[in-house]
Amino acid sequence: xxTYQKITCIFFLLxxxxxxxxxxxxxxxxxxxxxxxxIDERNTKIQDLEKEISGYQKMIETIGKEKDxxxxxxxxxEISGKKLVANMKITEKKISLADSNIGKLSVEIxxxxxxxxxxxxxxxxxxxxxxxFDSTSLIEIVVGYEKMSDxxxxxxxxxxxxxxxxxxxxxxxxxxxxxxxxxxxxEQKRRELANLKAQLADQKKIVDYNKAEQTKLLKETxxxxxxxxxxxxxxxxxxxxxxxxxxxxxxxxxxxxxPNSIPKARAGILAWPLDSIFITQYFGNTEFSKTTTAxxxxxxxxxxxxxxxxxxxxxxxxGVVTGTGNTDESRGCYSYGKWVLIKHENxxxxxxxxxxxxxxxxxxxxxxGDVIGYSGNTGYSTGPHLHFTVYATQxxxxxxxxxxxxxxxxxxxxxxxxxxxxxxxPLNYLQ
Numbered sequence: 001x002x003t004y005q006k007i008t009c010i011f012f013l014l015x016x017x018x019x020x021x022x023x024x025x026x027x028x029x030x031x032x033x034x035x036x037x038x039i040d041e042r043n044t045k046i047q048d049l050e051k052e053i054s055g056y057q058k059m060i061e062t063i064g065k066e067k068d069x070x071x072x073x074x075x076x077x078e079i080s081g082k083k084l085v086a087n088m089k090i091t092e093k094k095i096s097l098a099d100s101n102i103g104k105l106s107v108e109i110x111x112x113x114x115x116x117x118x119x120x121x122x123x124x125x126x127x128x129x130x131x132x133f134d135s136t137s138l139i140e141i142v143v144g145y146e147k148m149s150d151x152x153x154x155x156x157x158x159x160x161x162x163x164x165x166x167x168x169x170x171x172x173x174x175x176x177x178x179x180x181x182x183x184x185x186x187e188q189k190r191r192e193l194a195n196l197k198a199q200l201a202d203q204k205k206i207v208d209y210n211k212a213e214q215t216k217l218l219k220e221t222x223x224x225x226x227x228x229x230x231x232x233x234x235x236x237x238x239x240x241x242x243x244x245x246x247x248x249x250x251x252x253x254x255x256x257x258x259p260n261s262i263p264k265a266r267a268g269i270l271a272w273p274l275d276s277i278f279i280t281q282y283f284g285n286t287e288f289s290k291t292t293t294a295x296x297x298x299x300x301x302x303x304x305x306x307x308x309x310x311x312x313x314x315x316x317x318x319g320v321v322t323g324t325g326n327t328d329e330s331r332g333c334y335s336y337g338k339w340v341l342i343k344h345e346n347x348x349x350x351x352x353x354x355x356x357x358x359x360x361x362x363x364x365x366x367x368x369g370d371v372i373g374y375s376g377n378t379g380y381s382t383g384p385h386l387h388f389t390v391y392a393t394q395x396x397x398x399x400x401x402x403x404x405x406x407x408x409x410x411x412x413x414x415x416x417x418x419x420x421x422x423x424x425x426p427l428n429y430l431q
Contacts, residue, residue: 070228302389307375337378395422
């Protein structure tokens with residue numbers, strides 16, 4: 001029964017080839033189980049660290065509401081330092097978790113790839129055997145059997161066999177799709193891992209910055225409350241001096257701004273630059289900010305958000321980084337400190353100031369929500385926060401103050417300036 005032997009051989013091959021993937025999965029199951037256990041363990045540690053960080057944040061907020069004293073200022077820096085160290089630990093755990101997830105995905109992908117190879121081999125061999133069988137004429141097949149019932153059994157088996165091939169072709173397509181999806185998922189995990197490693201490097205720099213701030217504060221005050229009060233008063237005096245100087249300069253600027261070049265005031269045009277929002281100072285004077293969009297030199301030219309050192313600052317909208325700078329490079333220039341200016345396509349530009357670390361670079365294209373820096377206490381700030389200004393792009397320009405003003409403490413630094421009518425109330429555009 002030569003023909004029957006052929007079919008028997010084909011079914012045997014199918015059993016061998018389609019049975020193999022199950023062996024692969026059994027071999028992989030142990031390593032996947034081990035990786036899953038590591039993933040669960042790291043997730044638990046991440047949750048514990050998140051609770052610790054949340055506790056530090058509540059402590060910072062509580063102290064921030066209390067009277068401004070040297071003891072409180074030092075305590076905030078100490079707690080901020082602990083929070084930053086906890087952030088570093090959680091980032092390290094997330095990197096380790098991402099590694100484990102990538103390892104688990106790699107095993108699953110390898111398993112899936114092996115299944116595809118085995119199924120592909122089985123189908124190829126089956127099709128080859130079928131071709132050999134089909135090359136035999138119907139007469140030869142019929143006369144090869146003593147009983148017609150044996151012949152009809154073979155025909156029935158052939159139909160089942162063809163149906164099996166169709167099913168396995170469908171399985172192969174599904175396997176390939178799953179393999180493609182898992183490969184894409186692994187590539188995404190690797191991108192996330194790269195971002196986490198970059199974030200860890202940033203956090204290490206910010207820890208050093210925080211330590212330097214604490215050392216500087218203790219050195220300048222010699223750990224005396226009276227010295228601290230004198231230092232704060234001097235900072236406020238220089239801040240007011242700079243703001244008056246800037247106001248006089250910007251009052252002289254004459255730039256015509258087309259109202260049609262900026263979007264109509266509407267919530268949601270800009271996103272919040274921080275994940276957690278608490279406004280400590282509003283635009284203009286409080287009542288003024290509720291009734292107007294433009295700025296006339298009264299009060300504050302932006303809004304301030306509470307943000308402990310090292311808090312990620314995000315772009316409120318996609319755009320191009322017009323410039324970055326650090327006014328602290330010029331001694332006695334109590335201005336924006338480290339700042340980033342972003343130009344958006346809708347006619348608005350946004351400024352982020354008093355940063356501890358700048359991540360954006362001039363000319364860089366950023367997306368909504370991209371981290372462009374971390375909050376700090378640079379410039380004329382008397383405590384960690386984010387200063388956020390919204391301009392009509394037509395009016396704002398980056399200048400070196402020494403080029404346009406002869407007598408100034410900020411002659412060697414560059415910073416954004418704008419006519420008064422170019423300042424817009426951020427709350428008219430934020431979500």
